[in-house]
Amino acid sequence: MNTIEPTLIKKKELAKRLSVSTRSIDTWVGKRMIPYIQITPRFYLYDFDAVLAALRKLYQVEPESRT
Numbered sequence: 001m002n003t004i005e006p007t008l009i010k011k012k013e014l015a016k017r018l019s020v021s022t023r024s025i026d027t028w029v030g031k032r033m034i035p036y037i038q039i040t041p042r043f044y045l046y047d048f049d050a051v052l053a054a055l056r057k058l059y060q061v062e063p064e065s066r067t
Contacts, residue, residue, distance in 0.1 A: 008037065008045040017048060018055075033058055 028034045036044045
């Protein structure tokens, strides 16, 4: 069986990929706007694709279709 495992990244990498501050990530986590995995009380990991999907759904952004 061929399954694709999610790639988990740290907050700093997520912020870099989304071009936002780490404080924005903290705010979104606090408001439960994006999915995360809490490893310890101060350490979280994020699945980039899941976060991107959550933000697209929250802000109702549809990917541009190329026709």
